[in-house]
Amino acid sequence: MTDIETTRRAALGVLGASALAFAAAPATAGGHGGVDMSGKTVEWVIPFSESGGSARWANFYAPLLSEQLPGNPTVVVRYRPGAGSTAGANWFQEQDTADGTLVFGTSGSTQFPYLLGDPRVRYEYNDWQVVLASGVGGVAYLPPDLAGMMDGLDATPLQDTDFLWGSQGATRLDLVANLAWKMLGMTVDPIFGIEGRGDGRLMFERGEANIDYQTSPAYLRSVVPMVEDGLAVPMMTWGALDDDGNIVRDPTFPDIPTFKEVCEATPACETEGDAWDAWKAFFIAGFPAQKMVFLPATADADVVATFDKAFKDVIAQPDFAEKAATTLGIYPQMTGQAAENAKSLATEVPDSAKAFVVDWLQEAYGVSLD
Structure with missing residues (x-):
């Protein structure tokens, strides 16, 4: 069994188990490491237009995140479409915001060019710090x-x-x-x-x-x-x-x-x-871990911990599952190690699958990724 297959099997197990957390995620102990975001604005950037599923996902979470972050900062969703999300992801790769006032939301359309080695990709998922992964259908x-x-x-x-x-x-x-x-x-x-x-x-x-x-x-x-x-x-x-x-x-x-x-x-x-x-x-x-929230590589460790706890607290709210089911559907919402495993699942595919798709894209659409 290859390392990728082992990782995928482990991540699949986490996705199944985390479905239970969707209905009742426990709150975590600990403080916010002294992080206070009072009076600040958090920009949640998605690399798509305002009319799709990513916009609905981000706008659902934004006010809930504001309630749980220390100091209740305003969380504003911004749209940065272009090149099927590649332009926005390339932009995020260059950001060095460390204080938590910038987060980035991706989807499978950001993951797939990365997986396929699209030459337009200048971003690296391994540089980004994941704090939420959402399954979707x-x-x-x-x-x-x-x-x-x-x-x-x-x-x-x-x-x-x-x-x-x-x-x-x-x-x-x-x-x-x-x-x-x-x-x-x-x-x-x-x-x-x-x-x-x-x-x-x-x-x-x-x-x-x-x-x-x-x-x-x-x-x-x-x-x-x-x-x-x-x-x-x-x-x-x-x-x-x-x-x-x-x-x-x-x-x-x-x-x-x-x-x-x-x-x-x-x-x-x-x-x-x-x-x-x-x-x-x-x-x-593309789907069991389709949408993810990232902080830049430069974000401080206590900031990352603060966002992780905030999302855990959002998911732990008694009415969260009902609200999410109506707006997002019934899917796992993952934080912590589950989000890390979901990130691995979403950013690795077997070489054989990649080779098939690369050949098919060339044959069907004349798309070359060389």
Whole structure:
């Protein structure tokens, strides 16, 4: 067993165990190391636009974090989109703020270019200090007329339809969706260059795209109303992981089949082999620990401890699980060693999976990462 496989197995166990902490996380003992943030403003920067799931996640946590940090500083979410989040991450890499007045929120679209060795990446996850890791899911959906073409879970009838969708980029989190649709034998042409998944949803709403997916926070807020109004129909979720690393139904959307179920029902798709192994590896890297909060490498140790305790205290609030389930979905929220393990899970994939995806990106989109 390789070191990466050992780390992934350990991290998967932590993700399963930390689901319990989602409902009842214990408060930690200890003070804040003398840190007082009275009168200060904490800028929580996300490298996306204000219309997607990352924005909803950050804006959910920001006031709760303010309540738990010593001195109750104002926590303001700032948006720094560009290059599918690479521009913002490159910017954060250069920051040397030490006093806790700057934190950075990433997603799978920040992780994947790093994993694939995208030459535009000038950031290093190992330099950043993680204080929160949030699991999340994703839901793909269709217009009602196209959803009605499916034969139960079998997507074969969709193979003769030309699909368009708005994508952040070939090497971003969207590769999970692009590869899934390819495995189902569908012809889905991405329009690359949107600044966030929320912009992709807007394309769907305007009729400029006829397929889309959103991460759970954005789906709950913006797509569920479309489903209720008969304007969209869920096709599948990407699923969730059980304690043994198996794909199971997403606990936030237990009535929606997973991609694995749809794949099993579609003759063109297989749940074993190189394509499946690569898809699952990048799904694991992109969703069970998709969103993370970091302090810069220069942040003082007592500042890091202060943020760690603050997030623990947020999660320990009696009404947190209910609030989070409504806004973010039912997923682990990890701090401390669990967050560190989740970071490892999200920033390492087997070499075989990387090689498959690199070759596929070149073949499918002419994207070279050499």
